[in-house]
Amino acid sequence: MYPRLIQELIxxxxxFPGIGPRAGARFALYLTKVSGQEIDGLVSVLSRLKGEVGVCSFCFNLFDAKEQDHGNRCGICRNPGRSTVFLCVVEKE
Ligand SMILES: [Zn+2]
Known part of the structure; x- marks a missing residue:
C-alpha cells in the first residue's frame, strides 16, 4: 500500500516502545511533509546518539559521554559527596 521506504520507516x-503500526505510519507520513533541513537535523541527532550518550556502568543512568574523565559512570555516581551505601533502583526512567 505504501512505497517500500515508507513501509520500512513504519x-x-x-x-519503538509503545508505538504500533498505526502510530508508526503517522510518524512516517509526517516525515514526508517536513523539510529536508528538519530531516537532516533528525538524522544528525540520531547519528550522534551512541557516541554522545553513555550508560552508567554502576546504576545504568544515562549521561553525557562527551564529558571528560567520566570513567563510564554518570555524574551522580562520580560525585564523591554521595553515599555509596544506598542505591535507589527504579524499573524505568
Ligand atoms: Zn550512575
Whole structure:
C-alpha cells in the first residue's frame, strides 16, 4: 500500500516502545511533509546518539559521554559527596 521506504520507516517506528503500526505510519507520513533541513537535523541527532550518550556502568543512568574523565559512570555516581551505601533502583526512567 505504501512505497517500500515508507513501509520500512513504519516498521522501524513500530519497534519503538509503545508505538504500533498505526502510530508508526503517522510518524512516517509526517516525515514526508517536513523539510529536508528538519530531516537532516533528525538524522544528525540520531547519528550522534551512541557516541554522545553513555550508560552508567554502576546504576545504568544515562549521561553525557562527551564529558571528560567520566570513567563510564554518570555524574551522580562520580560525585564523591554521595553515599555509596544506598542505591535507589527504579524499573524505568
Ligand atoms: Zn550512575
Amino acid at each position: 516498521e522501524a517506528f513500530s519497534r
